[in-house]
Amino acid sequence: MTDPVSRRAALIGAAATTLLPLAADRAHAAAPQIGRQAPGYYRYMIGGYELTAILDGVRPTKLDTSPARNASLAEVQKVLAASFLPTDHVGIYFHPTLVNTGKQLVLIDSGNGPRGLPSTGLTAATLTAAGVDPKTIDVVVISHFHGDHISGLRTADEALAFPNAEIKVPAKEWAYWMDDGEMNRAPEARKPAFQNVRRIFGSIAGKVTRYEWNTEVAPGITAIDTHGHSPGHTSFVVASGAGKVMIQADATAGFAPLFVTNPDWHAGGDMDGPQAVISRRKLYDMLAAERMLLSGYHFPFPSLGYVEKAGTGYRLVPVSWSPVL
Amino acid sequence: MTDPVSRRAALIGAAATTLLPLAADRAHAAAPQIGRQAPGYYRYMIGGYELTAILDGVRPTKLDTSPARNASLAEVQKVLAASFLPTDHVGIYFHPTLVNTGKQLVLIDSGNGPRGLPSTGLTAATLTAAGVDPKTIDVVVISHFHGDHISGLRTADEALAFPNAEIKVPAKEWAYWMDDGEMNRAPEARKPAFQNVRRIFGSIAGKVTRYEWNTEVAPGITAIDTHGHSPGHTSFVVASGAGKVMIQADATAGFAPLFVTNPDWHAGGDMDGPQAVISRRKLYDMLAAERMLLSGYHFPFPSLGYVEKAGTGYRLVPVSWSPVL
Numbered sequence: 001m002t003d004p005v006s007r008r009a010a011l012i013g014a015a016a017t018t019l020l021p022l023a024a025d026r027a028h029a030a031a032p033q034i035g036r037q038a039p040g041y042y043r044y045m046i047g048g049y050e051l052t053a054i055l056d057g058v059r060p061t062k063l064d065t066s067p068a069r070n071a072s073l074a075e076v077q078k079v080l081a082a083s084f085l086p087t088d089h090v091g092i093y094f095h096p097t098l099v100n101t102g103k104q105l106v107l108i109d110s111g112n113g114p115r116g117l118p119s120t121g122l123t124a125a126t127l128t129a130a131g132v133d134p135k136t137i138d139v140v141v142i143s144h145f146h147g148d149h150i151s152g153l154r155t156a157d158e159a160l161a162f163p164n165a166e167i168k169v170p171a172k173e174w175a176y177w178m179d180d181g182e183m184n185r186a187p188e189a190r191k192p193a194f195q196n197v198r199r200i201f202g203s204i205a206g207k208v209t210r211y212e213w214n215t216e217v218a219p220g221i222t223a224i225d226t227h228g229h230s231p232g233h234t235s236f237v238v239a240s241g242a243g244k245v246m247i248q249a250d251a252t253a254g255f256a257p258l259f260v261t262n263p264d265w266h267a268g269g270d271m272d273g274p275q276a277v278i279s280r281r282k283l284y285d286m287l288a289a290e291r292m293l294l295s296g297y298h299f300p301f302p303s304l305g306y307v308e309k310a311g312t313g314y315r316l317v318p319v320s321w322s323p324v325l
Numbered sequence: 326m327t328d329p330v331s332r333r334a335a336l337i338g339a340a341a342t343t344l345l346p347l348a349a350d351r352a353h354a355a356a357p358q359i360g361r362q363a364p365g366y367y368r369y370m371i372g373g374y375e376l377t378a379i380l381d382g383v384r385p386t387k388l389d390t391s392p393a394r395n396a397s398l399a400e401v402q403k404v405l406a407a408s409f410l411p412t413d414h415v416g417i418y419f420h421p422t423l424v425n426t427g428k429q430l431v432l433i434d435s436g437n438g439p440r441g442l443p444s445t446g447l448t449a450a451t452l453t454a455a456g457v458d459p460k461t462i463d464v465v466v467i468s469h470f471h472g473d474h475i476s477g478l479r480t481a482d483e484a485l486a487f488p489n490a491e492i493k494v495p496a497k498e499w500a501y502w503m504d505d506g507e508m509n510r511a512p513e514a515r516k517p518a519f520q521n522v523r524r525i526f527g528s529i530a531g532k533v534t535r536y537e538w539n540t541e542v543a544p545g546i547t548a549i550d551t552h553g554h555s556p557g558h559t560s561f562v563v564a565s566g567a568g569k570v571m572i573q574a575d576a577t578a579g580f581a582p583l584f585v586t587n588p589d590w591h592a593g594g595d596m597d598g599p600q601a602v603i604s605r606r607k608l609y610d611m612l613a614a615e616r617m618l619l620s621g622y623h624f625p626f627p628s629l630g631y632v633e634k635a636g637t638g639y640r641l642v643p644v645s646w647s648p649v650l
Contacts, residue, residue, distance in 0.1 A: 031427060031428060031429055033425050033427060034375065034456050035375070035650055038363065038366050038367055039364070041363050042362070043361070043363065050360070058647075058648045084616065084631040091645070100359075102356060103356060104356055119649055130359070131359050131361075257645075300646055318643055319409075322383075322416070323362050323380060323383045323418075323444065325360055325362060
């Protein structure tokens with residue numbers, strides 16, 4: 001059309017609409033930009049189970065120093081540039097996973113909670129956007145006790161964010177973090193993490209279920225020993241029918257494109273760097289051999305891909321987004 | 326908690342909730358699965374422009390025969406397997422792009438419209454999910470006249486889907502498809518496409534604006550000659566401030582992981598295969614040299630990545646999802 005008159009309607013969801021006076025030749029209202037990303041969730045089927053990767057948010061981190069304890073900033077920046085990524089900062093993603101078995105709603109990890117950056121702690125909001133009421137979660141399974149995995153168990157007023165859920169934690173992780181001797185012996189920098197564990201679990205200690213490795217934490221969800229990132233760090237195989245996915249949690253910590261490619265680098269969060277490397281390589285060798293789907297807590301949204309061996313490390317091949325289930 | 330009583334609320338948006346009788350020790354309602362993917366849109370900034378990749382849907386295509394005219398099915402399946410993709414079918418994505426310049430809403434291509442599969446023709450619905458009323462679109466720019474790019478201009482009752490938008494089309498594309506001589510000389514298999522062009526444009530021929538290559542179709546949006554896929558096939562550079570993205574349309578047609586990796590293969594839709602290869606290689610050599618962001622109409626959602634030279638072809642490096650703009 002050569003002379004349209006734009007009768008711009010309000011953008012859906014926008015608070016206000018600006019209508020400019022009609023110009024002589026053509027009338028266009030200013031187009032308010034929306035400024036919000038699409039909701040960060042992604043559904044996929046594993047056999048008869050419906051899984052949802054839930055984006056808790058992203059934490060931008062400036063690269064003034066190397067994020068790897070045993071690699072230089074220059075080495076890190078070289079990998080970033082090769083991946084068409086900015087070299088002055090990285091964005092760390094956080095992804096709890098919801099498993100709907102058809103009988104139970106099982107949430108694996110809980111996100112950063114309300115005390116972090118505004119760009120994180122979005123798990124409950126993302127669940128709601130995905131059509132799931134947090135009150136309907138039956139079980140929350142925790143992989144390890146770092147704050148970005150457990151702090152989402154509490155709301156801003158310290159209530160339980162998933163009030164009807166049983167909470168299951170790795171027995172070895174509990175033994176370490178709840179031990180006052182370990183807390184007293186720990187380096188100062190780690191003490192806030194010990195205190196956070198007490199804030200989250202202290203008042204419900206008698207109600208928290210502790211699980212062992214190589215047992216099912218829910219039907220079809222098996223806990224796997226991947227310690228090193230933390231003393232009781234756990235990954236999970238979710239299996240249904242012929243389907244299988246590894247929910248690795250932080251078997252690779254930090255920014256995935258760096259540490260999957262260079263599995264021998266120690267991310268800042270790896271409490272026992274050499275042991276984390278051993279667990280990571282064992283896990284990835286198995287995943288590459290079996291061509292098993294992998295979800296990484298800190299991988300770019302939607303957290304899912306396949307690892308293949310490449311050079312001395314691995315390459316992460318992201319899944320293709322499926323618009324249908 | 327060791328003995329939670331699940332007071333499951335209805336899943337938000339689910340039509341029905343099944344409540345099971347309370348069991349003696351623990352009560353869990355069945356968890357209705359939701360069965361829908363997250364809405365398929367993705368926002369990103371290019372300078373001061375807010376762009377949105379809009380998923381029109383996906384068309385699953387069985388691989389009984391090779392989707393490349395000059396490659397065998399076995400060769401194609403080898404590439405798919407190497408990419409951790411199924412080898413018995415491919416899913417073809419469709420992505421119009423919305424550009425919000427702050428003053429105008431410009432939609433590039435319009436999707437499959439209401440006459441295709443139920444899994445396609447979702448552009449208007451996806452725009453709405455993204456908070457944009459189709460009535461507010463100021464300009465629709467068309468890259469070429471294949472049905473999956475123009476049929477979304479019409480609703481099921483043949484009204485204009487973007488009633489307040491100026492429609493802009495490549496002059497060379499118009500000259501070819503609107504020529505009855507070309508239609509009469511065309512192979513039978515192509516005649517429905519000619520008829521579809523007449524259905525879409527026939528009654529509004531006097532109102533459709535025809536544009537030339539190397540001109541701006543809207544402020545900051547320049548039309549680029551990439552003919553071969555069709556006689557007037559056009560790509561677009563969207564530039565604002567220091568930002569730049571190539572909206573390539575079908576410079577690579579068919580399933581991207583196949584034809585980006587093997588740019589010399591001729592997709593079924595390439596009307597002039599050898600010329601399409603020339604345009605594609607010229608475009609990708611430039612993009613690889615400039616490290617310019619690329620949106621491919623048929624790339625996996627969210628359509629965005631970078632091409633780098635790899636072997637005799639190119640590798641597509643998908644962008645990392647940004648939860649913030």
